[in-house]
Amino acid sequence: MGPHPHGWWIVLHLVLFVFWLGGDLGVFYSSRFVLDPASTPQARTTALRIMSGLDLGPKICLVLFLPSGVTLMALEPHGAELFGVRLFPLWSVVLVWVFALGWLALTVADHRTHGRFPVVRRADWAIRLGLVAVIACSAVYTLVASRPFGVETNPRWLGAKLLLYALTIAAGLGIRLKLRAFGPAFAALHTSGSTPEVERTLRGSVDGCLPYVWTIWAGVLGAAVLGVLKPGATL
Secondary structure, eight states: OOOOHHHHHHHHHHHHHHHHHHHHHHHHHHHHHHTOTTSOHHHHHHHHHHHHHHHHHHHHHHHHHHHHHHHHHHHOTTOOEETTEESSOHHHHHHHHHHHHHHHHHHHHHHHHTTOOHHHHHHHHHHHHHHHHHHHHHHHHHHHOSSGGGOOSOTHHHHHHHHHHHHHHHHHHHHHHHGGGHHHHHHHHHHHOOOHHHHHHHHHHHHTTHHHHHHHHHHHHHHHHHHHHOTTOOO
């Protein structure tokens, strides 16, 4: 008898955790070469291409984390109900996947075009802001309600996990804001060469992202721990 499909979805969820964190570590490591003033502009451009290529992996994982998580909640035998009806019937899971794949298309398009199409970037930004609000509200409700959505297994671990997911999405938006000055400064590196002002702007943009990066790493690790250990759950 083969493994239950639930198990394969858990594997996918864990794989997303691994590639999300691993890809982010690669982005961080390659960013050190982008900022190295001793390297030629051409070498720094190559490092930037590597960093950008690696950065697509975590972005994909962040998006797919949503539908894979909803699928797991739908398959959970202790799943949530609203007015006696399961909160995630099959059709709703399909809709979440369709939504997520559309969001993924926007994310990949924005990444590959480096924000040259404002309508794509604005749509992706709006989706992320909306998800942060919805997921954070759901997380807080799950944390404070005695029987959230009718669930009696004390799913506060899930509320905390959702809160961390919302936090990582918000941290990603913070990174985008901090990197706004990076593109013009890197272009100046090629036109006017390395100057103290250019180097200061480049380092300020990239290193200014570090608090958000650390937030994402802590959030991903924390969500993985909560998902595996489910502290406090009465299953």
